[in-house]
Each structure stands twice: as structure tokens, then as C-alpha cells.
Amino acid sequence: xxxxxxxxxxxxxxxxxxxxxxxxxxxxxxxxxxxxxxxxxxxxxxxxxxxxxxxxxxxxxxxxxxxxxxxxxxxxxxxxxxxxxxxxxxxxxxxxxxxxxxxxxxxxxxxxxxxxxxxxxxxxxxxxxxxxxxxxxxxxxxxxxxxxxxxxxxxxxxxxxxxxxxxxxxxxxxxxxxxxxxxxxxxxxxxxxxxxxxxxxxxxxxxxxxxxxxxxxxxxxxxxxxxxxxxxxxxxxxxxxxxxxxxxxxxxxxxxxxxxxxxxxxxxxxxxxxxxxxxxxxxxxxxxxxxxxxxxxxxxxxxxxxxxxxxxxxxxxxxxxxxxxxxxxxxxxxxxxxxxxxxxxxxxxxxxxxxxxxxxxxxxxxxxxxxxxxxxxxxxxxxxxxxxxxxxxxxxxxxxxxxxxxxxxxxxxxxxxxxxxxxxxxxxxxxxxxxxxxxxxxxxxxxxxxxxxx
Amino acid sequence: xxxxxxxxxxxxxxxxxxxxxxxxxxxxxxxxxxxxxxxxxxxxxxxxxxxxxxxxxxxxxxxxxxxxxxxxxxxxxxxxxxxxxxxxxxxxxxxxxxxxxxxxxxxxxxxxxxxxxxxxxxxxxxxxxxxxxxxxxxxxxxxxxxxxxxxxxxxxxxxxxxxxxxxxxxxxxxxxxxxxxxxxxxxxxxxxxxxxxxxxxxxxxxxxxxxxxxxxxxxxxxxxxxxxxxxxxxxxxxxxxxxxxxxxxxxxxxxxxxxxxxxxxxxxxxxxxxxxxxxxxxxxxxxxxxxxxxxxxxxxxxxxxxxxxxxxxxxxxxxxxxxxxxxxxxxxxxxxxxxxxxxxxxxxxxxxxxxxxxxxxxxxxxxxxxxxxxxxxxxxxxxxxxxxxxxxxxxxxxxxxxxxxxxxxxxxxxxxxxxxxxxxxxxxxxxxxxxxxxxxxxxxxxxxxxxxxx
Numbered sequence: 001x002x003x004x005x006x007x008x009x010x011x012x013x014x015x016x017x018x019x020x021x022x023x024x025x026x027x028x029x030x031x032x033x034x035x036x037x038x039x040x041x042x043x044x045x046x047x048x049x050x051x052x053x054x055x056x057x058x059x060x061x062x063x064x065x066x067x068x069x070x071x072x073x074x075x076x077x078x079x080x081x082x083x084x085x086x087x088x089x090x091x092x093x094x095x096x097x098x099x100x101x102x103x104x105x106x107x108x109x110x111x112x113x114x115x116x117x118x119x120x121x122x123x124x125x126x127x128x129x130x131x132x133x134x135x136x137x138x139x140x141x142x143x144x145x146x147x148x149x150x151x152x153x154x155x156x157x158x159x160x161x162x163x164x165x166x167x168x169x170x171x172x173x174x175x176x177x178x179x180x181x182x183x184x185x186x187x188x189x190x191x192x193x194x195x196x197x198x199x200x201x202x203x204x205x206x207x208x209x210x211x212x213x214x215x216x217x218x219x220x221x222x223x224x225x226x227x228x229x230x231x232x233x234x235x236x237x238x239x240x241x242x243x244x245x246x247x248x249x250x251x252x253x254x255x256x257x258x259x260x261x262x263x264x265x266x267x268x269x270x271x272x273x274x275x276x277x278x279x280x281x282x283x284x285x286x287x288x289x290x291x292x293x294x295x296x297x298x299x300x301x302x303x304x305x306x307x308x309x310x311x312x313x314x315x316x317x318x319x320x321x322x323x324x325x326x327x328x329x330x331x332x333x334x335x336x337x338x339x340x341x342x343x344x345x346x347x348x349x350x351x352x353x354x355x356x357x358x359x360x361x362x363x364x365x366x367x368x369x370x371x372x373x374x375x376x377x378x379x380x381x382x383x384x385x386x387x388x389x390x391x392x393x394x395x396x397x398x399x400x401x402x403x404x405x406x407x408x409x410x411x412x413x414x415x416x417x418x419x420x421x422x423x424x425x426x427x428x429x430x431x432x433x434x435x436x437x438x439x440x441x442x443x444x445x446x447x448x449x450x451x452x453x454x
Numbered sequence: 455x456x457x458x459x460x461x462x463x464x465x466x467x468x469x470x471x472x473x474x475x476x477x478x479x480x481x482x483x484x485x486x487x488x489x490x491x492x493x494x495x496x497x498x499x500x501x502x503x504x505x506x507x508x509x510x511x512x513x514x515x516x517x518x519x520x521x522x523x524x525x526x527x528x529x530x531x532x533x534x535x536x537x538x539x540x541x542x543x544x545x546x547x548x549x550x551x552x553x554x555x556x557x558x559x560x561x562x563x564x565x566x567x568x569x570x571x572x573x574x575x576x577x578x579x580x581x582x583x584x585x586x587x588x589x590x591x592x593x594x595x596x597x598x599x600x601x602x603x604x605x606x607x608x609x610x611x612x613x614x615x616x617x618x619x620x621x622x623x624x625x626x627x628x629x630x631x632x633x634x635x636x637x638x639x640x641x642x643x644x645x646x647x648x649x650x651x652x653x654x655x656x657x658x659x660x661x662x663x664x665x666x667x668x669x670x671x672x673x674x675x676x677x678x679x680x681x682x683x684x685x686x687x688x689x690x691x692x693x694x695x696x697x698x699x700x701x702x703x704x705x706x707x708x709x710x711x712x713x714x715x716x717x718x719x720x721x722x723x724x725x726x727x728x729x730x731x732x733x734x735x736x737x738x739x740x741x742x743x744x745x746x747x748x749x750x751x752x753x754x755x756x757x758x759x760x761x762x763x764x765x766x767x768x769x770x771x772x773x774x775x776x777x778x779x780x781x782x783x784x785x786x787x788x789x790x791x792x793x794x795x796x797x798x799x800x801x802x803x804x805x806x807x808x809x810x811x812x813x814x815x816x817x818x819x820x821x822x823x824x825x826x827x828x829x830x831x832x833x834x835x836x837x838x839x840x841x842x843x844x845x846x847x848x849x850x851x852x853x854x855x856x857x858x859x860x861x862x863x864x865x866x867x868x869x870x871x872x873x874x875x876x877x878x879x880x881x882x883x884x885x886x887x888x889x890x891x892x893x894x895x896x897x898x899x900x901x902x903x904x905x906x907x908x
Contacts, residue, residue, distance in 0.1 A: 030766035209731025215852025219752035222736035233687035277663025282676040298673035303761035312484035398669025
């Protein structure tokens with residue numbers, strides 16, 4: 001393995017230069033005006049696969065943004081890994097909070113800062129470089145690999161399930177490997193064994209047919225912003241329990257053993273508070289902060305707007321008020337069922353002075369990983385050797401909806417090996433990747449391939 | 455008077471052309487980027503005064519936007535009217551709801567549509583044309599007039615009180631005349647005898663130090679948008695009563711006679727609902743819709759924003775949430791006192807998981823007019839003759855804070871003669887002025903001057 005490590009280490013500077021070029025493409029999948037950038041990023045991803053030695057790399061059309069595939073299958077009798085990643089990124093607003101252009105990667109304090117550096121171009125790129133190292137140094141990989149790299153993860157992968165169904169035979173593999181999660185801390189590797197699901201909705205409250213002068217009409221007609229605030233305020237009680245009827249019905253409560261495992265994770269509440277910049281944490285009564293973020297479903301307001309939001313004063317009684325909201329789901333909640341319950345809640349509570357419309361945007365199933373597979377074992381060993389630290393088995397509050405689809409459609413379990421840090425600012429301004437994790441992470445991935453091949 | 459009427463009628467087309475040029479200046483006082491347009495509009499106003507025959511018209515500097523003045527004082531022994539108006543206008547957003555460019559006046563169905571057509575350039579312009587008619591036809595006015603035309607009414611006139619104090623001697627007059635209110639209906643003139651005051655505030659709720667991934671952190675940290683919604687939802691009870699301690703303490707309840715006067719106004723609830731486009735009205739229990747809009751204080755959300763408000767889904771837990779809110783005040787509430795109570799309410803109810811800041815933007819005192827002055831009598835007679843309809847004595851829910859300042863600083867009462875219609879869409883897209891009211895209104899103003907001079 002030393003020659004592989006040597007090769008990876010010799011390539012650090014070139015790898016960073018290539019990564020910067022990759023991060024420079026503003027592949028924001030949710031923004032229709034960025035469609036050609038997303039398309040260009042797909043082609044760039046295929047070129048990176050080619051450069052790594054994957055000669056059959058291909059950009060494949062879908063109903064939405066393309067999927068990029070490629071494979072190396074010359075290790076008969078050895079396991080086949082399906083390596084998944086995504087080349088699309090989140091929007092960048094609020095742009096003014098970025099310290100540098102989000103698409104001109106900036107390196108500072110051993111950290112690369114750019115949109116996509118952690119989620120997920122940076123982590124996907126690690127796999128490409130590991131494959132390249134084996135193929136350059138040895139001319140072969142210890143195992144078979146297939147790549148499936150999509151461009152719609154940040155909009156909940158609308159086209160990927162159909163792609164999985166259409167290419168079921170080609171995609172046949174032993175395990176899915178995804179690096180789109182985080183480590184526990186610098187030097188403390190982790191495998192993510194649970195993910196929450198998602199149901200994302202938009203609520204539109206319509207009051208009067210047009211914006212009104214709040215002096216002339218204020219007091220005599222319902223204000224949709226006020227109705228929206230009152231509806232949103234009814235979602236949780238003072239203990240943080242969600243009041244939507246049926247919301248908790250299918251939640252599988254964790255066993256005392258599972259809760260004890262979470263309690264063993266070294267969690268520093270003060271550091272967590274400081275990192276988030278809050279005076280006090282808050283959440284559902286009866287659960288620890290990690291449990292609230294990992295194994296409890298929740299309801300969040302992601303955006304809200306109504307009326308005049310410019311500089312100064314404008315005495316308007318708005319015609320409309322909007323909120324974007326999302327629930328995070330745990331086993332065995334179903335995103336479609338939950339979306340229906342949320343919709344019903346808002347419709348039933350809406351007074352007849354306004355019109356409430358609820359639109360479902362996106363959803364994803366929750367996930368739990370099997371803890372005793374040979375792939376899990378190899379991954380734990382590889383991480384321990386590379387980082388010299390026994391990896392934690394953690395969970396994550398976020399969603400990778402496709403993980404459930406891999407299980408449902410292809411029948412394959414997923415191994416979630418993440419290398420960004422918890423404060424990598426995914427989805428937020430100044431997203432970043434800590435470079436020591438990036439480089440040591442590549443070595444751990446190389447070790448895992450070697451172990452799975454022997 | 456017939457020669458005055460003839461002159462006014464002969465000038466209809468020229469008046470409209472001049473009005474269009476006046477409305478074309480985007481004098482949005484709340485927008486710092488429009489400062490030069492506001493300045494230009496002040497100069498244009500002075501030119502209009504000159505053209506009307508007011509030779510001493512002058513643009514006068516203030517700490518903010520300029521005040522335009524002018525006078526004609528050659529009727530010794532006759533009353534002196536102080537005619538007030540404002541040349542500034544509201545912002546135009548949401549721009550996409552305008553059927554035409556808000557600054558290119560469009561005439562359709564006997565109505566002129568443009569920002570400022572009703573509030574207040576259009577109505578101010580009527581006074582200029584009436585003065586012009588007298589000076590062109592007779593070479594003199596029946597009374598003395600002074601003009602005071604400001605450019606900060608839509609931002610609550612921050613500089614005008616100082617201007618009144620600085621020019622107290624010059625401004626000495628018998629009555630203030632303002633046309634910045636509305637008629638009751640087409641053909642039904644009205645004098646506004648009461649106005650609500652205003653206290654406008656902005657609330658900022660700060661949660662985490664940056665936007666967070668709502669999957670990773672949702673459930674474990676307070677969401678400022680949720681806190682804001684919960685705080686706003688606490689402002690009123692289910693009966694529409696404001697729960698801010700002390701809010702109603704100084705409210706003067708109207709006498710049964712005063713309430714009976716309001717009940718005599720022909721109010722068609724269905725037409726009101728239809729015009730506003732709502733299924734049902736809503737407001738404080740125990741009061742009629744007109745009472746809720748005219749003589750009861752209220753609390754409205756004018757704007758609200760937080761997190762992601764773009765196209766599609768973004769799973770963010772926002773760092774900040776904002777609301778712009780305003781209270782409408784009635785005698786004897788004081789805007790500063792009420793702002794203090796609102797601020798205290800939000801600060802006291804804010805949980806320690808977030809930081810709440812309340813900023814006071816603007817305020818204005820409520821107003822009630824004396825009903826038995828010779829000016830009120832002349833105005834009622836003039837309106838009755840011009841419109842052939844006994845004018846209603848109505849109230850308005852909106853604020854003209856300066857009316858209280860005229861009383862406090864100069865000791866002068868104000869006569870509010872309004873000529874736009876109730877659905878003139880002041881402050882909203884497609885603001886308009888109904889031209890029959892505009893032209894007959896000029897004749898009523900001419901009649902009033904004549905009556906006051908005899």
C-alpha cells in the first residue's frame with residue numbers, strides 16, 4: 001500500500017488545483033437559470049473519471065439533470081462497490097455572508113472554502129483520486145467499482161429512482177459507498193449508520209386580492225402574514241412536541257441500547273452552543289441534543305416571507321404570505337404520508353378569512369444501516385488504521401433520500417463514510433473542507449478497497 | 455364663479471398632460487437611491503407653483519428632503535389658508551403586479567393610473583390648478599393662501615416638525631387644508647374628521663450565528679423564524695384583542711352619539727368584501743368593520759422575512775428572522791409610549807434561545823377635527839354644491855402625522871378634503887385617481903375659497 005500512499009501524497013498540489021476547477025462550476029440544481037452550468041459540470045465529472053482511468057465514463061440523460069456513470073470491472077470474484085456522489089450544489093444566498101466568491105475556491109488555515117467543497121464535489125473527488133492512484137500505480141483495482149454520480153441530490157433526486165429502475169442490471173453491486181456525511185471531529189472518523197428522511201412543503205396564505213394600505217384597512221380584514229404566523233405557532237407546543245395529528249404514529253422508538261450508543265458519543269454541549277453561536281439549545285423535552293438532531297422527527301421553517309421587506313417603512317397590509325417548511329423523519333415515517341398530515345393540519349386550522357394552499361416540494365425516506373456486514377467491518381478497520389482512531393458509529397439529522405432508494409430499488413445497503421467536518425457549513429455561506437481530513441480520508445478509502453479485495 | 459369653472463374646464467387636457475409629467479418623477483422618499491429624483495420633484499413642484507402665479511415659490515432645504523413653499527397674501531382682512539401637500543410617493547413593489555409602468559401615467563375608464571396619482575401628487579395638483587384659475591381669470595384670490603409641500607410624508611415627515619418650528623411666523627394661518635384622504639364613493643363627497651396615529655417598528659430575531667443545515671441541526675436549536683411566528687401569534691387573542699400590556703389604557707372610547715354617526719355611513723359589507731376580494735371580514739369582537747378601521751387601534755404585520763425565499767427547496771435553518779409591524783393609534787394614545795410597550799412585549803416574551811431587537815421606525819399622533827368651525831361649514835357647503843350631495847363626515851384609518859404637528863406646533867386645525875376614491879390603491883400596485891372626482895373636486899375647492907372670502 002505504501003506506493004499508493006506515496007502516489008496520493010505526491011499528487012496533493014495537483015489534486016487541489018483540479019478540485020478548484022471542479023468547484024468553480026456553479027452547478028446549482030435548484031436554479032433553472034443554472035441548467036447549462038449543471039450540464040457542463042456533468043461533462044466535467046465524466047472527464048475526471050476518464051482522467052482517473054475509467055475509460056467507459058458516460059454522461060447519461062434523464063428527465064432532469066444528467067447522471068454520470070463509469071466502471072472498472074476487471075477483478076473477477078471480488079466484491080463490486082457502487083460509488084455514489086453528486087456533482088450538484090446548493091444555492092449560495094445570502095451571498096453577502098460569503099467571505100470570498102463561493103465559486104472561486106479559497107484556501108486558508110488548511111481548509112478549502114467554496115460551495116460544494118464538502119457537499120459533495122469535494123468528497124466525491126476523493127474517490128476519483130483513490131481510483132486514479134490504484135490504476136496509475138498498479139494498473140488495477142483490488143475490487144470492482146461502478147460510479148453513479150447525479151446532478152439532482154440537492155433537489156431530492158427526482159430522476160434517480162427511474163434511472164435506478166432503468167439500469168438495474170448494470171448497477172448490480174454488493175454495496176453502495178457514499179461520502180456525503182461528516183466525521184465527528186478533526187482526527188475522529190465516523191461511519192453514519194442512520195439518516196433522517198425529509199418532507200419539504202410550501203405554504204401560501206392569500207388574504208385580500210391585493211396589497212392594502214394598512215392604515216385604511218388594518219383591523220377590518222384578516223392579515224395573511226398574521227394568519228401564517230398563528231398557524232406556524234400552532235405546530236409545536238411549548239415542550240417542542242409537534243401537534244400535527246398522527247405525526248408520531250409510526251415513529252419507531254429507539255431501544256435503550258441504541259440510546260446508550262448515542263450517549264457514548266463524546267458530545268460537548270458548550271462547544272456545540274459556541275460553534276452555533278447560541279446562548280441556549282432548545283428542542284423536544286425528554287431527549288438529548290444529539291437525539292433531537294438524529295433520532296427524533298422535527299418540523300422547521302426554512303423560509304418565510306410576506307409584504308414589504310425593503311429598506312424603511314411601508315404601511316402595507318399584504319395580500320400574501322408564504323412559508324417553506326420541512327419535516328425531518330425517522331424510521332418508520334413515510335414522507336408522503338407526513339406531507340398529507342401537514343397539509344391537512346394547515347387546511348383544517350386555516351380560518352375562512354384567508355385561503356391556504358399547501359404544495360409538496362420534495363421528500364425522502366429515513367435510513368438505518370446494518371451494523372454487521374463485511375463492508376462495515378472493512379470500513380471500520382480502514383478508518384481506524386488511516387486515522388489511528390476507532391471510528392464512531394454516528395447518525396445524521398440530514399437526508400440522503402437516495403440511500404433508501406438504493407435499498408428499495410436495487411436491494412443494496414449503503415456504507416456512509418464521511419470526511420467533512422461538522423462545521424463544514426454545508427448549505428450555508430463559507431462551506432468548507434478541512435484538508436487533513438481530505439487527504440487522510442483518501443488513504444482510508446484506499447485501505448478499504450485493499451481490505452475488501454483481499 | 456362661472457368664469458372660474460369655465461377656465462378650469464377649458465384646461466382639462468392641459469392639466470392632465472401636466473399631471474402626467476409630475477407623476478413621471480419617481481420621488482420615492484424611503485429609497486435612498488431615489489434621493490436625486492425626490493430633489494428633482496421638489497424643483498418641479500416649485501415650477502408648478504410659479505406657473506400657477508405664485509411668484510415667491512421656493513425650494514427650502516431641511517435635514518432630509520426639501521420643503522416647497524409659496525404664498526399669495528394680497529387679500530387683507532380675509533382668512534389665510536395653509537395648503538399642505540406632499541410630493542413624495544410610496545415604493546412601487548411588487549412591481550410585477552402593476553399593469554403599466556407606475557411612473558408612466560395611463561388613462562383608462564376615466565381613471566388615471568400611476569404611483570402618486572391619488573397619494574398625493576394628484577390631489578395636491580388640484581389645489582395648484584384652482585389657484586391658477588383664480589389668478590389667471592381674476593388676477594386675485596378670494597382669500598390668502600400659503601403652500602407648504604413636503605417630500606417626506608411617506609416616511610412620516612421627520613423634518614417637517616423642525617421646519618414648522620423654524621418658520622412659525624411665516625406659516626401663521628387660520629386653517630390648514632389638506633387633500634390626501636378619500637371620498638366615500640363616486641359622487642359622494644366626504645370630509646375626514648378623524649385619523650389614526652401610527653407607530654412603526656422592526657423586529658429582528660437572531661438565532662444561530664449563521665444559516666444552518668436544517669437536517670443536521672433541526673430539532674436541536676431554536677429556529678428564529680419559528681420564534682418570530684410564535685411571538686407575533688401572541689400579540690392578539692382569538693377575539694382580535696391586542697395582548698400587549700397597557701396598549702388600550704389611554705384609548706378614549708367613543709360616545710354613543712359618535713358611534714351612531716359612524717353607523718349612519720352607508721356601509722355595504724358585501725361590496726367591501728368583494729372590493730377587497732375576501733370571503734369574510736375579521737377584526738376585534740364588539741365593533742363594526744368601520745369602527746375597527748376608524749376608531750379602534752390595531753396591530754398589523756407589514757412585512758416578514760426569514761431564510762430561503764427563492765425558487766425550489768432549500769433545507770436551511772435560518773440565522774435571522776425579521777418583521778416590520780405597525781400599530782394604528784386612536785385618541786389619546788401616544789406613538790412613543792406605544793412603541794415602548796410593543797418593544798417591552800417582544801423583549802419580555804423572547805426566549806433566551808434567541809436575541810430579539812426592536813427598532814422604532816416612525817410614528818404619528820392620532821387626530822380629531824373640530825366640527826363647528828367656519829372653515830368646516832364653508833367646506834361642507836362647497837362640497838354639497840359642487841357634487842350635489844350632502845358630504846359625509848367620515849374618519850380614516852390611515853395616518854397623516856403632520857396634522858397633529860400643525861395643531862401642536864402652529865396651533866392650527868386642519869380641514870381634510872379628500873378626492874380620491876376608496877379603491878384608489880394608495881400604497882399598492884395600480885394606484886389611481888378617478889377623473890370626474892378630480893375635476894369636480896377642483897370646482898368644490900374653488901367654491902370653498904370663494905365662500906371663505908365673502
